[in-house]
Amino acid sequence: MMRVMRSAHIAIVGVVTACPLMTTAVVAASVEENAQICAGCHGENGVPQEKTTPIIWGQNEGYLYLQLRDYKSGARKNEQMSAVVAGLEKADFKALASHFAGLKWPNMNFPSPPKDVTKVALTAIGSVGCTSCHLDQFQGDGTTARLAGQQSEYLFNTMTAFRDGSRANNPGMSDLMKAVQPADLKPIAEYLASLQVVGGQQ
Structure with missing residues (x-):
């Protein structure tokens, strides 16, 4: 299996985040091996492993597919994920x-x-x-x-990356985030994280 000689970091949204275990490119193999x-x-x-890494267990299938596709095409910029x-x-x-x-979303109890903060979030979301x-x-x-949880x-x-243009694989999201005040992004994030996942949770 090809080894990728890069610094052991993964850039989730254009900001490099420590992730020392993902340094191997995925190759065509069984889904279990790739997983x-x-x-x-x-x-x-x-x-x-990191707070800046997304939960993908139980995430919507079509969304996951599009992100993998966009990483390979370069539509979503991430040097580590593109290599993977x-x-x-x-x-x-x-x-x-x-x-x-098909896996169950982890119960994080945020x-x-x-x-x-909730009031600010709901106003901005609305x-x-x-x-x-x-x-x-x-x-x-x-x-x-899925954003809840x-x-x-x-x-x-x-949201910050969509707003500043460092993530650009969804123009609609970029436009929406530019309409949100920067000070409202953290309240929105905290509110969404606290919501319960409906169905399929551990």
Whole structure:
């Protein structure tokens, strides 16, 4: 299996995040073998190694597929992830997406933010209509990401990246985040992280 001689870091949204275990490129193999490479950062039990790494167990299948595809094409910029998926093809993306979507989302028990933070979050969310795509309980659907119960630091970094243009594989999200005040991003992230996952949780 090809070894990638790079610094042991993974850039989740354009910001490099320590992840010393994911230094091997995934190659066309069984989905179980490929999933073990993913577990180096995303966790053996679905709990990521770092707070800035997304939970992918139980994430929506279509969304996972699109992100793998975009990492390979370069539409989503991430040097480490691009190297990891370099040896994969469309069928591999579909198999991995199906595999992780079929697992149970880890129960992280993130705390609810204070009432004033929640109020700021709900006002900002309502102003840009997040629920029109991510649905009322933020479970997402199909190619739209589940946000409920996701790690707040990852959510904050992702929204920031869409806002400043360092992540650009979804123009609609970029436009929406530019309409949100920077000070509102952290309250939104903390609120979304505290929400319960509906169905399929550990």
